[in-house]
Amino acid sequence: MKANVWYGKEQLRVEDVPDPRILNPRDAIIRITSTAICGSDLHIYGGYIPGMLAGDIIGHEFMGEVVEVGKGVQNLKVGDRVVNPFPIACGGCFFCQQNQFSLCENSNPNAWAAEKLWGHSPAGLFGYSHLLGGYAGGQAQYARIPFADVGPIKVPDSLTDEQVLFLSDVFPTGYMAAEQCNIQPGDTVAVWGCGPVGLFSIKSALLLGATRVVAIDRFPERLHKALEAGAEVLNYEQVDVLEVLKDMTGGRGPDACIDAVGLEGHSHGLFGVYDRVKQKLMLESDRPPSLRQALKACRNGGTVSIPAVYGGFLDKILFGSIVNRALTLKSGQTHVQRYLKPLLGLIEQGKIDPSFIITHTLPLSQAAEGYRMFRDKEDSCVKVVLKPWAEPPTLSGHDGQPGQPHLH
Amino acid sequence: MATAFQSGTPPGLGRSAGQHDPASSGTAPRPRPTHRHYARRRETPDLDTASLAQGLGWFSIAIGVAAVLAPRTLGSLAGVGQGSGSLMRSTGIRELANGVGILSQRNPAPWLWSRVVGDVVDLAVLATGLRPDNPGRGRAAFSFAAVAGVLALDALAASHLTKHAGHPLVSGVAAPTDLYFETSIATGKMPEECYRFWRNVANLPRFIDGVQSVQALDERRFHWVGKGSSDETPLEWDCEITEDRPGAALAWRTVNGAEVPNAGSVIFEPLPHGRGTIVRLSIHYSPVDGELTAALARLLRQDPQSQVHEDLRRFKQLLESGEIATTHGQSTGRRSFIGRAARRWRLTDSN
Numbered sequence: 001m002k003a004n005v006w007y008g009k010e011q012l013r014v015e016d017v018p019d020p021r022i023l024n025p026r027d028a029i030i031r032i033t034s035t036a037i038c039g040s041d042l043h044i045y046g047g048y049i050p051g052m053l054a055g056d057i058i059g060h061e062f063m064g065e066v067v068e069v070g071k072g073v074q075n076l077k078v079g080d081r082v083v084n085p086f087p088i089a090c091g092g093c094f095f096c097q098q099n100q101f102s103l104c105e106n107s108n109p110n111a112w113a114a115e116k117l118w119g120h121s122p123a124g125l126f127g128y129s130h131l132l133g134g135y136a137g138g139q140a141q142y143a144r145i146p147f148a149d150v151g152p153i154k155v156p157d158s159l160t161d162e163q164v165l166f167l168s169d170v171f172p173t174g175y176m177a178a179e180q181c182n183i184q185p186g187d188t189v190a191v192w193g194c195g196p197v198g199l200f201s202i203k204s205a206l207l208l209g210a211t212r213v214v215a216i217d218r219f220p221e222r223l224h225k226a227l228e229a230g231a232e233v234l235n236y237e238q239v240d241v242l243e244v245l246k247d248m249t250g251g252r253g254p255d256a257c258i259d260a261v262g263l264e265g266h267s268h269g270l271f272g273v274y275d276r277v278k279q280k281l282m283l284e285s286d287r288p289p290s291l292r293q294a295l296k297a298c299r300n301g302g303t304v305s306i307p308a309v310y311g312g313f314l315d316k317i318l319f320g321s322i323v324n325r326a327l328t329l330k331s332g333q334t335h336v337q338r339y340l341k342p343l344l345g346l347i348e349q350g351k352i353d354p355s356f357i358i359t360h361t362l363p364l365s366q367a368a369e370g371y372r373m374f375r376d377k378e379d380s381c382v383k384v385v386l387k388p389w390a391e392p393p394t395l396s397g398h399d400g401q402p403g404q405p406h407l408h
Numbered sequence: 409m410a411t412a413f414q415s416g417t418p419p420g421l422g423r424s425a426g427q428h429d430p431a432s433s434g435t436a437p438r439p440r441p442t443h444r445h446y447a448r449r450r451e452t453p454d455l456d457t458a459s460l461a462q463g464l465g466w467f468s469i470a471i472g473v474a475a476v477l478a479p480r481t482l483g484s485l486a487g488v489g490q491g492s493g494s495l496m497r498s499t500g501i502r503e504l505a506n507g508v509g510i511l512s513q514r515n516p517a518p519w520l521w522s523r524v525v526g527d528v529v530d531l532a533v534l535a536t537g538l539r540p541d542n543p544g545r546g547r548a549a550f551s552f553a554a555v556a557g558v559l560a561l562d563a564l565a566a567s568h569l570t571k572h573a574g575h576p577l578v579s580g581v582a583a584p585t586d587l588y589f590e591t592s593i594a595t596g597k598m599p600e601e602c603y604r605f606w607r608n609v610a611n612l613p614r615f616i617d618g619v620q621s622v623q624a625l626d627e628r629r630f631h632w633v634g635k636g637s638s639d640e641t642p643l644e645w646d647c648e649i650t651e652d653r654p655g656a657a658l659a660w661r662t663v664n665g666a667e668v669p670n671a672g673s674v675i676f677e678p679l680p681h682g683r684g685t686i687v688r689l690s691i692h693y694s695p696v697d698g699e700l701t702a703a704l705a706r707l708l709r710q711d712p713q714s715q716v717h718e719d720l721r722r723f724k725q726l727l728e729s730g731e732i733a734t735t736h737g738q739s740t741g742r743r744s745f746i747g748r749a750a751r752r753w754r755l756t757d758s759n
């Protein structure tokens with residue numbers, strides 16, 4: 001099969017690899033019909049995620065059709081159309097029993113390594129480093145799904161791939177970020193980052209009853225999408241975010257803040273330079289300007305929810321702000337399995353159409369191009385969907401230009 | 409339950425109990441196992457490599473201190489000139505690291521190999537001093553010969569120690585030593601279920617690494633067969649259950665004649681409020697001396713503490729999810745040298 005294989009920083013190659021096969025009784029194999037590039041995949045692309053090995057198949061947002069099931073899988077059959085959650089969960093351990101699927105104790109074959117770095121191991125994830133299991137990812141034509149009787153959810157044919165694909169990660173991730181804010185009627189929620197997770201956080205915060213959502217970014221097209229999603233928007237290159245948030249809330253600050261940026265955050269001035277230098281010197285692993293700002297902006301006793309990916313050591317985090325102002329921090333990899341049914345319900349009822357984030361659709365063969373565009377926000381790129389079975393465009397394609405992506 | 413199981417050690421297994429051999433029968437302690445129990449003893453090196461290694465370690469430190477404190481003087485003495493100060497200083501740091509490694513680590517072999525590599529580098533540097541236009545040519549030639557001699561000693565000690573290396577935990581330890589490992593894991597399953605799964609010895613090879621089969625000889629005695637690599641016959645041993653408390657604990661020990669005498673216990677401690685069980689496993693090898701280790705190493709590999717914990721992790725996975733999570737045999741792209749090494753060293757489960 002064809003798969004998107006990581007060979008190092010900014011080195012991706014779509015190439016032929018062996019087809020996956022059933023390794024355990026509860027495995028299934030799916031033929032992938034749609035897959036997407038996640039913002040967190042960009043951290044892998046940029047070489048920021050520890051524990052990657054050359055030859056890893058990446059990608060963790062995918063859906064498709066079941067083509068083979070192990071003898072331990074009773075709830076799926078060949079031909080079922082499913083969306084697959086990015087964490088791998090056994091369903092039987094302490095955490096799975098409490099619906100905390102991304103903390104599954106039994107799905108990371110390299111748990112000892114994660115324990116060395118973080119103290120304890122979370123669940124294995126698809127295509128996200130050997131610290132998190134080293135599982136082959138889903139930017140491929142087929143994928144092996146461990147514990148297939150727990151993860152994948154069947155989706156009705158009445159919905160398109162584009163409408164349900166993001167149940168695999170970014171929609172539940174944005175939703176959980178908002179849910180963790182314990183939103184009360186009248187609340188103001190500020191969201192840093194208007195990429196896919198930020199956009200779903202905005203929509204979810206409004207669905208969960210927030211009165212006002214303020215979105216912060218610097219790219220006009222992303223701010224435009226946030227505006228369409230129902231947020232008020234701030235361009236941090238044009239205004240002093242802390243001042244404006246204070247002003248909007250009578251000096252008190254937003255009731256909850258969501259950091260949907262992550263470890264490659266961009267900032268101006270001295271702190272921006274400081275982070276880049278320290279990251280280059282390997283004195284800090286992550287650049288957290290959005291988190292620093294959120295910790296300052298949040299009102300006393302408020303909640304800072306962090307769906308963004310941070311991997312290791314952060315620097316100059318004003319912890320005194322958390323202690324003295326009684327802030328609550330919420331984070332975690334998304335317990336996607338918990339949200340599949342209710343969120344599929346919202347999509348079926350027409351309360352949300354997740355396809356609004358898609359800006360580009362490319363054949364899998366152009367994955368590397370998709371990553372580059374997404375990272376550089378070229379051509380107003382917000383979300384790239386990859387089609388594993390689409391033919392690469394030829395010279396006779398539209399515009400006569402090879403590799404020219406079409407706007408969705 | 410289990411005052412007798414305090415601190416996870418079954419009765420009669422503590423070091424203070426005065427019984428060094430856990431395989432000895434309960435009332436009349438057998439004498440310490442002698443070399444006839446250890447087929448490998450005959451291969452014991454006659455060269456006193458331990459002393460040689462120690463000498464080389466101190467030599468490294470002496471050279472290292474000189475090179476760091478007086479790099480120019482040493483460079484001049486060695487015939488490579490005074491202009492090589494920074495080179496000499498980095499050589500000195502390398503020598504200090506080697507020396508500390510050789511003298512402080514239980515298994516000095518890797519550090520001796522590091523010395524071998526360092527010697528070769530030094531010879532290359534000194535060879536540049538043999539140019540006809542070098543005024544210190546004579547001293548360089550002398551240094552070259554001296555380093556070549558030390559290289560021979562390093563290589564001898566390193567290869568000897570590597571060849572006869574036992575387990576890194578016990579090689580180089582002069583006196584007989586107890587090896588004791590204990591670890592625990594929490595599971596949501598109740599103690600009775602954990603006990604039943606463990607007591608059914610046919611399950612043991614599914615989660616205990618390095619074990620091929622366990623067969624019941626009778627109600628209390630079992631025959632174990634280890635996994636042998638291609639050029640070795642597998643280890644086999646018999647063990648008997650010394651304590652059997654249904655739903656609570658199991659203890660066992662090898663019976664007379666086992667090549668690697670050992671004893672172990674597993675305790676199923678209920679978690680409060682019906683949350684499941686803490687499974688506490690302890691394994692005791694005693695007494696062990698440096699030459700027993702070839703056989704022991706086949707059982708324990710490199711890091712027995714982790715290995716025992718991984719056994720428990722697999723036990724938990726089988727109980728809770730019915731299978732052991734794996735990525736071995738999955739699809740991947742081409743692995744580099746590093747990726748293949750990561751698999752070989754078991755840094756990842758993935759191929």
